[in-house]
Each structure stands twice: as structure tokens, then as C-alpha cells.
Amino acid sequence: MQGFTTRPEIRGSFGVATSTHWIASAVGFGILERGGNAFDAAVAAGLVLQVVEPHLNGPAGDLPAIFHSAQSGKTTVLAAQGPAPAGATIDHYRAQGLELIPGSGLLATVIPGAFDGWMLMLRDHGTLSLAQVMEPAISYARDGHPVLPRVAHTIAGLADYFAVEWPSSAATWCPGGVAPAPNENFKNPDLARTYQRLVDLGEASGADRVAQIDAARSAWAEGFVAEAIAQYLKTAKVHDVSEQKNSAVLTAADLAQWRAQYEETLSYEYHGWTVHKTQAWSQGPVLLQSLAILNHFDLAAMDPMGAEFTHTVIEAMKLAYADREAYYGDPDHSAVPMDVLLSDEYNAARAALITDQASLQQRPGRLPGFEHQADAYIARAARDFGVAEAAPQEPTMAHLTEKRGDTVHLDVIDRWGNMVSATPSGGWLQSSPVVPGLGFALNSRAQMFWLEQGLPTSLAPGRRPRTTLTPSLAEKDGTRLVFGTPGGDQQDQWQLIWFLRFVHHGLDLQAGMDAPLFHSMHFQGSFYPRAALPGEMMIEAAYGEAVIADLRQRGHMVTVAEDWTVGRLTAALRHADGSLQAAATPRLMQAYAVGR
Incomplete structure (x- = not known):
């Protein structure tokens, strides 16, 4: 499913560098031209x-990165939080x-x-x-x-x-x-x-x-x-x-x-792709949980720009993010039941909660031994419903003061097959x-952090905050893909939508970034003042009046954003034969991909 794009799909075999600022992309590619590898280029x-x-x-x-070393063949997390x-x-x-x-x-x-x-x-x-x-x-x-x-x-x-x-x-x-x-x-x-x-x-x-x-x-x-x-x-x-x-x-x-330090990635198998994310000290696993829920739907049969796809993905994300709020935290300091949260049995039950109507409830799963964490999240979200002026959306979309x-x-890939995805903040x-x-x-x-005792995100000396920063790396049959976006709580939402369209609907990297995006504002936000806005979502106007009306009929409280205002994705891909692709969002008119 291809068509007109705002920019060419960058292709080559020597190297690619893409980032949220054209100067940084040019610098990264310049390092590759000087003989440096993807790691040199990413750092520069x-x-x-x-x-x-x-x-x-x-x-x-803060800096989380996921990288693949061609020399060792390993995919690893750089944990600099x-x-x-x-x-x-x-x-x-x-x-x-x-x-x-x-x-x-x-x-x-x-x-x-x-x-x-x-x-x-x-x-x-x-x-x-x-x-x-x-x-x-x-x-x-x-x-x-x-x-x-x-x-x-x-x-x-x-x-x-x-x-x-x-x-x-x-x-x-x-x-x-x-x-x-x-x-x-x-x-x-x-x-x-x-x-x-x-x-x-x-x-x-x-x-x-x-x-x-x-x-x-x-x-x-x-x-x-x-x-x-x-x-x-x-x-x-x-x-x-x-x-x-x-x-x-x-x-x-x-x-x-x-x-x-370095850590192992957390991964999930989805339609032949192994998707790598950070551990639960970031929100990264929420993308994997969303995939595990959506595994129980025929997304390929849905219009990727239609109301059914949008509704299904939104509802899956609500469930995954509810679990983020209840259970995620620094695994060095708290038990995080990720084996259950990513299991087929658990996510089949989660998928069964999705109907043709939008849920207005916060619905974390109730895991044996962790029920108090689910209850604590539900209570917090109810307390903080509609707090202050801050919808939990991308901070750069908020008022400039x-x-x-x-x-x-x-994202950087070199000619040897080294690759880096990094989300500094x-x-x-x-x-x-x-x-x-x-x-x-x-x-x-x-x-x-929360100033309440007994949570995986309670403030404590030596504990890492559960950050929103979440780079991605996915691989299938020798092909590897690195991608990510800024956007606070929306990072794994926008990445998920883009990845689903890539996997199920054949949108190439740039076509997927040019496509209109949406996100949920239902769950409790990670940034002060931590508002919760049940049922609320944002969608770009390019979806059209019919889709937006359908979503409202399903019970979503829809805020329509101007076109080209939601999402800031970049991505780079290395095929099994060594050929490369890269792309960058046209939104904000500053991200760019460079390569040859």
C-alpha cells in the first residue's frame, strides 16, 4: 500500500542516519563517511x-538505546537512566x-x-x-x-x-x-x-x-x-x-x-517479527503488551485509516497502559510480573474485554499477589481525573511557556550491519x-515517581524512575528495523500504529510516517500534574469526518488535531541482503533521513 509521500524513501547500501533534526542526521552520516561505524555516528x-x-x-x-552489534550478533539495551x-x-x-x-x-x-x-x-x-x-x-x-x-x-x-x-x-x-x-x-x-x-x-x-x-x-x-x-x-x-x-x-x-550499564532486551514474537524493547523501568514493554493483545484480532482485514482499526488499537492500548501504571517499575527494586503480562493466556483475556464501544474505565489486570497495585492505580486515576490544564499529550505540543x-x-545503520536506536531526553x-x-x-x-509507599514507582533512593523513553528494534528472517519517536506517553502509541501498518498493510517507512496518526489520553499521564482523562483521544483531521463521527458514536471523546501535528517518528531498515532504507517524519519540518 504505497503512494505519494512527502519525501523520498532513502535507500542505499553504505549507511543511513535519521533523527529529529537535520543537522544531527547530517553529522551522523558524516561520521559514517569518515569511516566511523553506527556507534560512532550515533554518539556524534x-x-x-x-x-x-x-x-x-x-x-x-536520560538515555535509553537499543543496539545490534554485527560483530557479536547480539541485540542489547544501553541503560543510561x-x-x-x-x-x-x-x-x-x-x-x-x-x-x-x-x-x-x-x-x-x-x-x-x-x-x-x-x-x-x-x-x-x-x-x-x-x-x-x-x-x-x-x-x-x-x-x-x-x-x-x-x-x-x-x-x-x-x-x-x-x-x-x-x-x-x-x-x-x-x-x-x-x-x-x-x-x-x-x-x-x-x-x-x-x-x-x-x-x-x-x-x-x-x-x-x-x-x-x-x-x-x-x-x-x-x-x-x-x-x-x-x-x-x-x-x-x-x-x-x-x-x-x-x-x-x-x-x-x-x-x-x-x-x-548494559541490559538484556525484553522481546515479543509478533507475526514473525521479534520486537525488542527495554525492561519495565521504561514504558517500553507497553508496546509489547499491546501487540500481545492485538494478536487476537485480524488487523490485516481492517482499513489502517478506518474507524474499526483505530478503535481496536485504542482499546488495546488502554488496557496495556493500565497495566503499565499498575505494575511497571525498576525491576532491580520491584517485582514486575512481565512473564504473566506478556503471556498468551493473559492477553487473550485482555483482548476479550474489547467490544465495539469505547471503555471509560481504568482496567488493569488483577494479578495474584499484585491486586493492591491494581487497586492503587484505579484510586489514583479517579482522584486525578481531569486534573489541572495538562492533557497527557506530547509536551512539545503544549503551551510554549x-x-x-x-x-x-x-536511528543509525552502517554498512557492516551495526544499528542503533536511541531516545535521549x-x-x-x-x-x-x-x-x-x-x-x-x-x-x-x-x-x-509517586510520593506514596508500596508502589513499583514509589520514590526511593537508587530506584530508576519509570521513564517514557522507549526506542525499538525489530527483526525477521535477517531483516532488522530500528525506529522510535519523541512524545512522552505517546511514544509507544505512535510507534505501535506505525509498526502495525508496516507489518499488516505494507506501508513502507516513509508512507507510514506520512499517514495520519492518533493516540489515547485515557490513562494517567507520566508528567506533572499526572492527569487522567478517561475516554479521551486525539486524532489528526486527515482521517476525515466519517471516521471521526464513527469513533464518537462508539463512545470516544475525540479531540481533532490539525494535520501534521501528531507524532515525530524516524526509522531505518536493513534487509537481509544488506540494502538499507531510512525515513523521517515531515511533522515540525525538522527531522531528516540521510543515506546512500
């Missing part, structure tokens, strides 16, 4: 995304008069993960030097880049707030007291100096590339970067979305004791003040 592109999309990710943010600091106890946060962890400011900070994660990937799987891979990011930070209109508008909307409440952010994002104009050449000299110093310290350690990278990691976690962060946090007390001033609990000891950001994504310019002298902000990922 990832660091550049921190410079050109600072409202969506930063060095002190930092945990809660040692001082992050429920009692401490409750003592500040809080019922929810704020979505901005210093109290929302967990241990930064992104930079160390990128360095771990580079050290163990890359081939180029630290300087070669970091040079593009340093150059764009030092010499400037055309600032995205969305970045410029975000800064302009917060300029007064920065000047009054976060002066270090004002100095970085409003140099000379003036917010940058859209497409103006924008520089971040402090970040350039930070990254250049990391390279210099690495090179001072000797000629060995591994030693250089390890030296940069040490300088970040225990050296001048950690010292600057700790020094700032000793006295900083800043205003946040709770409308009070709070201090961080993050310390130098927290930074020194943590490093990124909100103090939260979103996410970026990249956090450290947004609008969610936390810049650390003086470093040129970047800390993250606000702790907002995904």
Missing part, C-alpha cells in the same frame, strides 16, 4: 542533538509540603545519565577517538547553529521568568538580555568549553582511545563537571512549578557512584536552571 549525532534541540534533551538528561539520589526519600519530599514531585526545578533531579551513556557506547563499540566524535557538538556550540523557531519561542516565552527566577538560564539562553530570534545563529560557549575540556582531559590521559573516554567519564562523574554541579546545588534554592522554592537532593557522592520539554530520537532548558559555567541544565525525571 546524539551530542549534536543536545546543542540544536536543547528544549528536548541535554547532557544531564540515572536513579534517584540517596537523599530522595518520600519523607523528605513530603516535608516540603508536596503531594507530587514538581515537573521542573532542582527537586525533580535524578542522577544525570545521558553523557555517561553515550561515552559507554563509544568506548565499547565505537572506533573513532573522543575528539573526533565530540568535535561536531563542540563546533556547533562554539560557532553557532540556526536556532529552531520552537526553541526561540520557548526561550522568549520564559525570558522574564529566567531573569527573575533562574538567572543562570537567562545568561545562557538570553545573552545580553535578549532572547534569540528564530533561525538566528545561536551559540552556547559555556557548553562548548565544557565539552572541549572533557576532550582535553581525555587526551591528557594518553594516546589510548579507551583510556581517553574513561578519563572523560571520570571528569564528568567525579571531576570538574561533578564539582561544578555539587557546588551550585549546595546553596541553590529555586522556584519551580509547585510555586515554591526548593533545593535539590543530588550530591557529589551520588554523581560519583553511578555509571551507565510550560516548564517541561520533550525528547529527541535517532531530559535536561530541558525550560525545566531546570543552567548549572553556572557548564552551559546545561539538570534533568527533571524524578517527577515520574
Whole structure:
């Protein structure tokens, strides 16, 4: 099922790089042209995304990646999601008069993960030097880049707030007291100096590339970067979305004791495809659960742009996301019954709950020994029904002066068959003040914890927040596919819809991204203020009035979005014969795929 697309389907055999910003894609492909592999290219592109999309990710943010090594033949998760600091106890946060962890400011900070994660990937799987891979990011930070209109508008909307409440952010994002104009050449000299110093310290350690990278990691976690962060946090007390001033609990000891690591993927077999996701410290398994439910429907017989397909997928996602809310959490700290949640018997029963009418109920499964978690979620969702102004939709679609950001994504494949799917996020310019002298902000990922005891997502020292970040890798008969999207709670919804159309209806990568999208807003959101909006969904107008009317007749509360406003997917594919494809969404007019 093909037709006109907004862009050509990128094809070749040498290599492909695709990401949510054309500059990062070009940098990644440039690394491939210089002889680097997919891991070198992914790291270089990832660091550049921190410079050109600072409202969506930063060095002190979070990084999950799924990658396939052609040398080892293994598919692995890079887990660079930092945990809660040692001082992050429920009692401490409750003592500040809080019922929810704020979505901005210093109290929302967990241990930064992104930079160390990128360095771990580079050290163990890359081939180029630290300087070669970091040079593009340093150059764009030092010499400037055309600032995205969305970045410029975000800064302009917060300029007064920065000047009054976060002066270090004002100095970085409003140099000379003036917010940058859209497409103006924008520089971040402090970040350039930070990254250049990391390279210099690495090179001072000797000629060995591994030693250089390890030296940069040490300088970040225990050296001048950690010292600057700790020094700032000793006295900083800043205003946040709770409308009070709070201090961080993050310390130098927290930074020194943590490093990124590798983990096994979680996978599910679907119509011949093995789909790999992260473990349940992210929402990644929710896509697998959705597939397990939808395995009990004949999706191929449905119109992929029709009401029956949309309704069936929406209802399956509601059930899977209810289980996310009840059962997911850091498996190092909580028992997560994933074997049951992905079992055929369980999902046949879940599928049987889907009728021709939209459910308005939160319906987590009731698993023996875990019933209290299901009950707790139902109670929370009822309490937080319609809370505040925040529908749980993509943060970048929200009002530009909100103090939260979103996410970026990249996919890279090289000529040897190495491939990377990564979804960096956090450290947004609008969610936390810049650390003086470093040129970047800390993250606000702790907002995904609950200040209630006994849950897999309860705040606790050393526990990872259940993040929404969720890259994907799928394989079938020697063909491998990497894909993902920004979008908070919508990431696995948009990926699921795109993947289903690819598998069942033959839409190629670009055709699937150009097709209209939808998502549910039924379940409780992951971001402050954690609203639940039962029965609500959003759909692009291109579906047409008849489909939208059909969905409303089925009981869905439909918000119609403008065309080209939902979803930010990118993907890359390697066929068994070594030929490559890549694609990027036309939405927001900034993602791009490059390859030959």
C-alpha cells in the first residue's frame, strides 16, 4: 500500500542516519563517511542533538538505546537512566509540603545519565577517538547553529521568568538580555568549553582511545563537571512549578557512584517479527503488551485509516497502559510480573474485554499477589481525573511557556550491519536552571515517581524512575528495523500504529510516517500534574469526518488535531541482503533521513 509521500524513501547500501533534526542526521552520516561505524555516528549525532534541540534533551538528561552489534550478533539495551539520589526519600519530599514531585526545578533531579551513556557506547563499540566524535557538538556550540523557531519561542516565552527566577538560564539562553530570534545563529560557549575540556582531559590521559573516554567519564562523574554541579546545588534554592522554592537532593557522592550499564532486551514474537524493547523501568514493554493483545484480532482485514482499526488499537492500548501504571517499575527494586503480562493466556483475556464501544474505565489486570497495585492505580486515576490544564499529550505540543520539554530520537545503520536506536531526553532548558559555567541544565525525571509507599514507582533512593523513553528494534528472517519517536506517553502509541501498518498493510517507512496518526489520553499521564482523562483521544483531521463521527458514536471523546501535528517518528531498515532504507517524519519540518 504505497503512494505519494512527502519525501523520498532513502535507500542505499553504505549507511543511513535519521533523527529529529537535520543537522544531527547530517553529522551522523558524516561520521559514517569518515569511516566511523553506527556507534560512532550515533554518539556524534546524539551530542549534536543536545546543542540544536536543547528544549528536548541535554547532557544531564536520560538515555535509553537499543543496539545490534554485527560483530557479536547480539541485540542489547544501553541503560543510561540515572536513579534517584540517596537523599530522595518520600519523607523528605513530603516535608516540603508536596503531594507530587514538581515537573521542573532542582527537586525533580535524578542522577544525570545521558553523557555517561553515550561515552559507554563509544568506548565499547565505537572506533573513532573522543575528539573526533565530540568535535561536531563542540563546533556547533562554539560557532553557532540556526536556532529552531520552537526553541526561540520557548526561550522568549520564559525570558522574564529566567531573569527573575533562574538567572543562570537567562545568561545562557538570553545573552545580553535578549532572547534569540528564530533561525538566528545561536551559540552556547559555556557548553562548548565544557565539552572541549572533557576532550582535553581525555587526551591528557594518553594516546589510548579507551583510556581517553574513561578519563572523560571520570571528569564528568567525579571531576570538574561533578564539582561544578555539587557546588551550585549546595546553596541553590529555586522556584519551580509547585510555586515554591526548593533545593535539590543530588550530591557529589551520588554523581560519583553511578555509571551507565548494559541490559538484556525484553522481546515479543509478533507475526514473525521479534520486537525488542527495554525492561519495565521504561514504558517500553507497553508496546509489547499491546501487540500481545492485538494478536487476537485480524488487523490485516481492517482499513489502517478506518474507524474499526483505530478503535481496536485504542482499546488495546488502554488496557496495556493500565497495566503499565499498575505494575511497571525498576525491576532491580520491584517485582514486575512481565512473564504473566506478556503471556498468551493473559492477553487473550485482555483482548476479550474489547467490544465495539469505547471503555471509560481504568482496567488493569488483577494479578495474584499484585491486586493492591491494581487497586492503587484505579484510586489514583479517579482522584486525578481531569486534573489541572495538562492533557497527557506530547509536551512539545503544549503551551510554549510550560516548564517541561520533550525528547529527541535517532536511528543509525552502517554498512557492516551495526544499528542503533536511541531516545535521549531530559535536561530541558525550560525545566531546570543552567548549572553556572557548564552551559546545561539538570534533568527533571524524578517527577515520574509517586510520593506514596508500596508502589513499583514509589520514590526511593537508587530506584530508576519509570521513564517514557522507549526506542525499538525489530527483526525477521535477517531483516532488522530500528525506529522510535519523541512524545512522552505517546511514544509507544505512535510507534505501535506505525509498526502495525508496516507489518499488516505494507506501508513502507516513509508512507507510514506520512499517514495520519492518533493516540489515547485515557490513562494517567507520566508528567506533572499526572492527569487522567478517561475516554479521551486525539486524532489528526486527515482521517476525515466519517471516521471521526464513527469513533464518537462508539463512545470516544475525540479531540481533532490539525494535520501534521501528531507524532515525530524516524526509522531505518536493513534487509537481509544488506540494502538499507531510512525515513523521517515531515511533522515540525525538522527531522531528516540521510543515506546512500
